[in-house]
Amino acid sequence: MALSEFELINRFFTRQAVKQDLTVLGIGDDCALLAPPPESELAVTTDTLVEGAHFLPDTCPRDIGHKALAVNLSDLAAMGARPMWASLALTLPTADEAWLSGFAEGFLALAGRCSVELIGGNVSKGPLTITVQALGSTVAGTALRRSGATAGDRIYVTGLLGQGGLGLKMILGETGIDDGDALDHLYRPVPRVEVGLQLIGLASACIDVSDGLAADLGHVLVASQVGATLRWDDIPLSVAIRHYVQITGDWMFPLQAGDDYELCFTVPPSAEHTLQQRMAGLNCRYACIGRIEERGGLRLEKDGAMRELAMTGYRHFN
């Protein structure tokens, strides 16, 4: 590589706007030093994007930078954590400066919007792979988990389902539908950080929908030892997805497609009014799509019939 690892990080990644007060030492030493807020717990998550598996080889580097951070912030959002820090491990085939510049731009723009400080990085040579670790803080004992749903709770989801999945079908040439919103969602998902923060003390369980609603809600049901029934008519779908379902008959698609990065959460009926009040200021659509039940399994009420749904979605090793 023409530039050393230090030069690469220095040139492209230290031009960031965010500086957290609780960062004792940022980029530049062997480790960063962080001072978590008092009475807090740190939420820590990591995710990898691999060229060919998570994005196609010709994807715009700016979008890859955005998404590498976004998928991690989505996990913090699911816990109701406030994003604070991130570190980045980049594996690159060549030190392509135009690529790095675009990648850093996308990464740092989202970091700026979400008040995330990049506190460390590593660059090595190999097939294009991006690993990000994100850290957020929660008031001790308040983080949202998958395990708290109980019978009678209402199930909610933010945004629209199947958007990322339709975007992927478009770029793979698997559908004639042309929908800019779906593409935008695939390339530049917006982590629901503000929603997650508002759900603290309100939601009984929460997860981000990264592998499809059926699979991710399934994780909540297993962790909470409950079941659920969803109502098809209440599943939030775009006009384009409705059209896709209509022409293909594949109504499972929006329930199983990955890359949505919406939040799915459960709320006891007594908290629904507070939920409406808190969501009112967020400019984020959300919908009640069903309810938690004692009987295990996932069911869907559709066209007057009750169907059992497999709690599966996107799987890497299938």
Ligand SMILES: [Mg+2]
């Ligand atoms: Mg997740």
